[in-house]
Amino acid sequence: MTDTPVLSVRNLVVEIPTRHGVLRPVDNVSYDIRAGEILGVVGESGAGKSMTGNAVVGLLDRPARITSGEILLSGQPIHTLKGEALRRLRGKKMGMIFQDPLTSLNPLLTVGDQLTETILEHLGVSQQQARERAVAALEEVGIPAARSRIDSYPHEFSGGMRQRVVIALALCAEPDLIIADEPTTALDVSVQAQIVALLKRLCRERGVAVMLVTHDMGVIAEAADRVAVMYAGRLAELGPVREVLTEARHPYTSGLMASTPLASQGHERLRQIPGAMPRLGNLPDGCAFHPRCEFAQDRCRQNPGPTLDTCDGRAACWFPLGADRKQEVGA
Amino acid sequence: MLAYIIRRVFQSVLVLLVVGLVAFAMFRFVGDPVDNMLGQERTQADIERLREQLGLDQPFIVQYWRFLEQAAQGNFGLSYRQGRPVAEILIERLPATLELAFVSGLLALFGGIALGIFTAIRRRGVSANVIMTVSLIGVSLPTFLIGILLIYVFSVELGWLPSFGRGEVTRIGGWTTGFLTESGLKALILPAITLGLYQMTLIMRLVRTEMLEVLRMDYIRFARARGIREKSINFRHALKNTLVPVITITGLQLGSIIAFAIITETVFQWPGVGLLFINAIQFVDIPVMAAYLMMISVMFVGINLIVDMLYFAIDPRLRVDRTAGGH
Numbered sequence: 001m002t003d004t005p006v007l008s009v010r011n012l013v014v015e016i017p018t019r020h021g022v023l024r025p026v027d028n029v030s031y032d033i034r035a036g037e038i039l040g041v042v043g044e045s046g047a048g049k050s051m052t053g054n055a056v057v058g059l060l061d062r063p064a065r066i067t068s069g070e071i072l073l074s075g076q077p078i079h080t081l082k083g084e085a086l087r088r089l090r091g092k093k094m095g096m097i098f099q100d101p102l103t104s105l106n107p108l109l110t111v112g113d114q115l116t117e118t119i120l121e122h123l124g125v126s127q128q129q130a131r132e133r134a135v136a137a138l139e140e141v142g143i144p145a146a147r148s149r150i151d152s153y154p155h156e157f158s159g160g161m162r163q164r165v166v167i168a169l170a171l172c173a174e175p176d177l178i179i180a181d182e183p184t185t186a187l188d189v190s191v192q193a194q195i196v197a198l199l200k201r202l203c204r205e206r207g208v209a210v211m212l213v214t215h216d217m218g219v220i221a222e223a224a225d226r227v228a229v230m231y232a233g234r235l236a237e238l239g240p241v242r243e244v245l246t247e248a249r250h251p252y253t254s255g256l257m258a259s260t261p262l263a264s265q266g267h268e269r270l271r272q273i274p275g276a277m278p279r280l281g282n283l284p285d286g287c288a289f290h291p292r293c294e295f296a297q298d299r300c301r302q303n304p305g306p307t308l309d310t311c312d313g314r315a316a317c318w319f320p321l322g323a324d325r326k327q328e329v330g331a
Numbered sequence: 332m333l334a335y336i337i338r339r340v341f342q343s344v345l346v347l348l349v350v351g352l353v354a355f356a357m358f359r360f361v362g363d364p365v366d367n368m369l370g371q372e373r374t375q376a377d378i379e380r381l382r383e384q385l386g387l388d389q390p391f392i393v394q395y396w397r398f399l400e401q402a403a404q405g406n407f408g409l410s411y412r413q414g415r416p417v418a419e420i421l422i423e424r425l426p427a428t429l430e431l432a433f434v435s436g437l438l439a440l441f442g443g444i445a446l447g448i449f450t451a452i453r454r455r456g457v458s459a460n461v462i463m464t465v466s467l468i469g470v471s472l473p474t475f476l477i478g479i480l481l482i483y484v485f486s487v488e489l490g491w492l493p494s495f496g497r498g499e500v501t502r503i504g505g506w507t508t509g510f511l512t513e514s515g516l517k518a519l520i521l522p523a524i525t526l527g528l529y530q531m532t533l534i535m536r537l538v539r540t541e542m543l544e545v546l547r548m549d550y551i552r553f554a555r556a557r558g559i560r561e562k563s564i565n566f567r568h569a570l571k572n573t574l575v576p577v578i579t580i581t582g583l584q585l586g587s588i589i590a591f592a593i594i595t596e597t598v599f600q601w602p603g604v605g606l607l608f609i610n611a612i613q614f615v616d617i618p619v620m621a622a623y624l625m626m627i628s629v630m631f632v633g634i635n636l637i638v639d640m641l642y643f644a645i646d647p648r649l650r651v652d653r654t655a656g657g658h
Contacts, residue, residue: 057556059552059555059556087555087558087560087561088558089558090555090556090557090558091556091557091558091559092558095556095557096553096556096557098549098552098553098556100549103548103549103550104549104550104552104553105550105553106550106551106554106568106572107550107572107646107647107648108571108572108645108646108647109567109568109571114554117559117563117567118557118558118559121557121558121559121560122558153647153648155647155648166553169553169557170556170557173557173558
């Protein structure tokens with residue numbers, strides 16, 4: 001494994017100009033994903049998780065756009081690419097998996113058509129070879145009798161099988177990076193586990209870097225190697241999954257963990273974080289989380305707010321939780 | 332699928348029976364035909380005899396049944412005005428209307444789909460917006476006005492194209508065609524545009540709306556995320572999904588092109604069935620009116636049936652049995 005991360009996001013800022021001012025759904029976000037590694041990105045709806053993923057593949061819906069920061073794919077900057085150059089990278093270097101397998105597949109084209117089209121687009125192979133590869137791709141994601149099912153239409157597959165087809169489509173041109181945007185949210189719980197296991201297996205076997213966007217802490221705990229917690233467009237915490245889940249440093253992460261039901265907890269009442277995430281157009285000064293934080297102090301309400309860089313590199317918090325939690329950092 | 336087709340055919344027959352009833356009722360609403368047929372000097376005996384001859388003494392249901400029986404064989408009786416069998420007159424006039432409808436239909440379909448795709452893909456472009464604005468005129472101007480405007484510009488002012496009639500026609504068997512002579516083709520241009528313009532703008536707007544809708548779908552986004560070329564996304568992934576609703580409307584429009592040909596044919600004095608119908612109304616020529624009504628309804632019903640069949644060809648989701656469905 002080389003030292004260059006497959007994906008390196010550096011101080012990424014995505015802005016949406018509106019009549020009431022400029023919104024920042026992604027604000028100064030930085031992280032790396034190495035080959036064979038799964039980075040989980042969690043947060044509430046609207047925290048900027050999906051927006052980060054869309055920014056990476058260059059599929060931001062107008063008028064959202066990247067205004068500063070860098071996105072490096074295997075060391076090459078891709079945030080400056082446009083149109084045709086970017087299209088060639090999509091599918092070939094980076095694949096994307098969407099939330100709802102029912103709507104991600106074109107209902108009027110067979111699964112084989114959609115696979116071979118993608119393969120032919122990116123790999124210089126013949127029609128015949130493309131079809132063979134398509135069958136292999138379906139087999140790899142665990143579709144039984146792939147050869148006979150390749151000419152089926154999407155509606156002839158069940159939800160879980162469709163998500164496998166979606167994964168096969170995202171992987172068929174052998175990309176180095178997969179961005180999975182809530183890949184399990186629309187599925188039955190029993191199928192979720194299978195899909196997560198499949199993603200994990202493909203990541204290990206192929207050495208693909210995976211960015212797993214989800215709001216499901218269970219999926220993160222199951223699949224991710226490292227986790228990035230996002231809040232109001234900013235990174236709240238970033239670290240190895242074991243450490244973040246067992247000893248959260250950011251009060252938000254800790255609150256998120258406490259509000260996740262675990263079987264081991266018995267019948268204790270779940271805690272919840274008071275209040276709601278602030279609207280992007282109406283962010284408080286300082287740390288965006290301070291109005292909901294039980295540990296908030298004066299410093300938290302003042303600009304500039306805490307970032308990973310100005311704090312301990314793990315949690316964007318002036319007063320991180322943990323052994324020496326009363327110790328103020330960066331002061 | 333077979334059950335579906337049988338059900339649709341059954342429904343179509345029902346519709347035709349009702350239309351037949353309307354057509355038949357027309358005869359009875361405009362007075363007793365016996366009065367018209369016998370002169371001033373008639374005796375009650377004459378009237379009775381003729382009534383019996385014509386079957387007018389039979390109960391309503393029996394008369395209706397005989398009307399349907401005759402109509403099904405293409406026999407609508409004699410035209411009051413021309414004294415010839417109505418079927419013969421219709422067949423003679425039909426080629427003109429069908430050729431006009433065919434050309435306008437093609438114009439509307441291909442022009443509408445092409446412009447619809449263009450305006451959807453170049454949503455923000457200047458030319459797309461100009462087309463959209465102009466199309467508003469197409470939708471809101473009445474057909475006869477467009478016809479008269481075209482005549483004014485291209486026949487009166489510029490003198491390029493004839494303002495009325497069908498030009499020279501060639502007879503092939505029982506069919507007369509204007510496609511083979513220069514004057515015939517020239518004469519076709521203005522009426523075809525007049526008749527097709529409204530349908531074209533309608534199809535264009537429909538295609539545009541559907542296309543914009545489809546382009547927002549997840550599978551289009553996913554296709555983009557896989558690096559599929561824009562050309563393939565627009566014309567392979569999106570267009571096919573756009574066409575399902577477009578086909579319904581287009582099919583129905585095809586029927587109305589033939590029906591609405593009445594106005595265009597009147598403006599251009601086009602010797603088709605529409606003009607025949609207008610003239611028939613002026614002379615209260617009931618058999619011709621009834622026959623025209625039946626003919627148009629058969630066409631409408633037939634086209635609807637074909638459109639329903641086309642769904643199966645385009646959308647694979649309709650082809651499978653319901654029981655085999657996913658979840």
